[in-house]
Amino acid sequence: MEAAEVVAKLIDLPGGQALLDAASGDESVWLVGGAVRDLMLGRTPEELDVVIDGPLDRVLARLGGEAERHDRFGTATVRLADGRIDLASARSEQYALPGALPDVSPASIDDDLQRRDFTINAIAIRLVDAELKAHDDALADLAAGRIRVLHSGSFVNDPTRLWRAARYSTRLGFELDEESAALAALASPGAVSGERLGHELRLSLREDSPTAVLSAVEALNPGALIEGFDPNPARLAEASALLGSAGRQDLLTLAACCQGVELQLLTRWLDHLQFTASERDLVTASSRWVTASPLRSAQSASQIAEAAAGAPLEAVALCGGENARQWLTELRHVTLEIDGDDLIAAGVPPGPAIGIGLKRALARTLDRDISGRDEQLQAALEGAEGPS
Ligand code: ATP
Ligand code: MG
Numbered sequence: 578m579e580a581a582e583v584v585a586k587l588i589d590l591p592g593g594q595a596l597l598d599a600a601s602g603d604e605s606v607w608l609v610g611g612a613v614r615d616l617m618l619g620r621t622p623e624e625l626d627v628v629i630d631g632p633l634d635r636v637l638a639r640l641g642g643e644a645e646r647h648d649r650f651g652t653a654t655v656r657l658a659d660g661r662i663d664l665a666s667a668r669s670e671q672y673a674l675p676g677a678l679p680d681v682s683p684a685s686i687d688d689d690l691q692r693r694d695f696t697i698n699a700i701a702i703r704l705v706d707a708e709l710k711a712h713d714d715a716l717a718d719l720a721a722g723r724i725r726v727l728h729s730g731s732f733v734n735d736p737t738r739l740w741r742a743a744r745y746s747t748r749l750g751f752e753l754d755e756e757s758a759a760l761a762a763l764a765s766p767g768a769v770s771g772e773r774l775g776h777e778l779r780l781s782l783r784e785d786s787p788t789a790v791l792s793a794v795e796a797l798n799p800g801a802l803i804e805g806f807d808p809n810p811a812r813l814a815e816a817s818a819l820l821g822s823a824g825r826q827d828l829l830t831l832a833a834c835c836q837g838v839e840l841q842l843l844t845r846w847l848d849h850l851q852f853t854a855s856e857r858d859l860v861t862a863s864s865r866w867v868t869a870s871p872l873r874s875a876q877s878a879s880q881i882a883e884a885a886a887g888a889p890l891e892a893v894a895l896c897g898g899e900n901a902r903q904w905l906t907e908l909r910h911v912t913l914e915i916d917g918d919d920l921i922a923a924g925v926p927p928g929p930a931i932g933i934g935l936k937r938a939l940a941r942t943l944d945r946d947i948s949g950r951d952e953q954l955q956a957a958l959e960g961a962e963g964p965s
Contacts, residue, residue, distance in 0.1 A: 580702045580709040583608070583616045587704075591660025592625055599639040600704035605630040607686055607701040607710075614697050617719060618749065624661040628701060630686050633664050650681055668692070672734040676768025679734070686710060694738045695745070695757075696725045722751040729756075732764035739764055739801055740777035743793035747786055758797065766801040775850030782827035788813065791834060803846050805838035812897055819905055820894035828856060829891040832863035840865065859889045866892035875900050878908055879940035885909070911943055914950040915957060923954065925961045934961030 587593035587608070600606035607628045608616075615622040629636055633653055637644050642657040651666035667689040670679035679692075690699040690712055697719045699712035718725050724742050732738055739761055745751055753761065766774065781790040791808035794801050802808070810833040820829055835843050840861065847857040871884035873896065885893050885904040893901045915938065917931045925931060937960025938953045947956050 578617045578619070579707075581707040583613060583702055584704060584707045586616050587625075590621065590625065592655075592657045592662050593660070595640060595642070595657055595660075596625055596627065596662055597704060599636050602705065603636065604703065604705055606636060606704045608704060609689075609701040610693065610698045613700045613702055614719065617700070620749075624663055627662055627664045628667050628686060628689055629664060630667050633666055636664065651683070665689075672730075674768075675733045675765065676736055676770075691727060693727065694731065694735070694741055696727065697723075697745070697751070699727060718754075722749065724751050724753045724757060726757045726760060729760055732760050736764040736766045736769050736798075736801075737773055737777050739766060739798050740774075740781060740794060743790050743797060744781055744784055747789045747793050748784060753797070761797040764798055766798060771849035772851045775852060778831075778850060779827065782830055787827070787830045788834070803838055803842060805835070805842070807834050807837055810834050810836060812895070815897050816891075816894040819897065819902055820891060821905075823905060824890040824894065825856075825859070828859050829863065829894060832860045832891055833895055835860060835864040838864070859891060863889050863892035863895055866896055869896070872896050872900050872904070873898055878903070878943035878945070882908055882911075882940070882943055908943060911939070913939055913942060913953055913957075915953050919954055920957055920961060923958060925958065930961040934958060936960065 584597075587597055596606075596608075607630065608625065609628045610626040612622040612624070612626040627636075633646075633651065637653060637655065640655050640657070640662065642655045644653050644655045646653045651668060653664045655662045655664065667684055667686045668681045669684035669688040670681050670692040672679045686701055687710065690701060690710060693699040693712075695718075696712045696715045700715045700719075701710045702708070703710075712727065714725060717723075724745055726732065726738070742753055742757070742761060746753060781787055781794070784790050788809050791802070795806075795808050813830060813833040816829060816833060817826060820826065838846070843864065844857065844861055847860060852860070866888060869884075872881065872893065875881040875884050881900045881904050885901070886909075890905060890909075893904050913935060915935070917935065920931050920934055921927060925934065934957035938947070938957035941947045941956045942953060947953060
């Protein structure tokens with residue numbers, strides 16, 4: 578696709594018209610990276626990536642919207658009513674230490690293309706006149722479906738590019754060229770901070786085929802994942818369908834992949850990757866749940882509830898089977914028409930008996946032994962009196 582056609586396509590994209598307006602008469606504004614790549618491939622970019630040959634201020638002022646600036650790198654994200662634009666001042670990067678964030682300095686657009694991850698992302702189009710600048714191999718690699726680093730130190734400087742390569746190859750159906758793949762295998766993912774690795778893992782889990790991305794990561798460099806991690810766990814498809822939109826699909830996938838990871842190692846890894854405490858607990862609990870059998874062996878609705886209530890829905894989904902399906906689709910929604918106040922009003926003294934009575938009424942309701950307020954109250958009162 579010609580550069581001019583790429584620019585013309587912007588009009589139909591969220592934020593595209595605003596960007597064209599802001600770039601009008603301004604020779605410093607270039608569409609770059611993923612946005613150009615995706616448009617050239619006939620895909621719709623997630624957001625518009627823009628490089629400004631100079632400071633961002635004037636373009637930001639013309640764009641309006643809400644700008645979030647990250648001054649260390651001279652970048653900003655602008656959220657408009659209808660889209661997101663990521664802007665950066667053209668810069669070059671120096672890596673003092675492998676895996677650390679680079680030191681950046683202002684540079685030309687040509688230099689800026691040189692700092693990028695892969696040739697297919699080292700393409701820029703100036704918006705005012707559709708001038709194209711690209712790495713020598715960029716257009717050929719884009720046409721051939723090839724992911725190629727720009728220099729032999731690329732993965733050493735920034736091992737997060739392993740994850741980026743895995744996402745692009747899966748999403749676009751591209752392949753790394755032989756030399757890039759060999760370089761990927763030599764990188765040290767451990768040189769990257771947990772925060773940045775966690776970010777890459779989270780992005781990967783949100784892709785359409787997360788297990789394919791994780792398998793690609795493992796194939797490129799097994800050291801990127803921890804011991805026992807299975808990027809292609811059995812039964813995940815069933816669990817994912819069971820969970821639907823009731824829970825976190827990304828954490829379900831992660832838990833499924835981590836069933837074989839030793840618990841302490843898993844907990845430490847998730848903390849290192851800066852998952853929140855509740856995300857970590859959900860993943861660890863769900864990844865262990867598979868070994869618990871009460872849900873699978875439950876014979877009645879109340880036994881299913883006994884086994885599943887309080888467990889993360891992701892854990893139940895991973896357990897799989899008919900009982901899990903019943904819990905997720907029906908039983909977890911069953912509630913009583915009475916509460917503790919009804920029991921107190923009926924003369925039960927406040928205390929543990931209330932909870933015991935309500936639990937008994939819920940169990941019998943789940944088993945369709947009783948229904949409606951009156952029968953529930955009766956059952957709860959009997960339960961509150963003692964074991965039946
Ligand atoms: P996506 O569709 O996932 O957003 P993208 O290619 O647009 O893919 P971004 O993370 O939005 O990726 O980054 C925009 C551009 O910035 C990339 O296309 C690439 O040129 C450059 N880039 C981003 N991260 C890196 C990195 N770690 N090393 C080098 N270049 C990078
Ligand atoms: Mg992008």
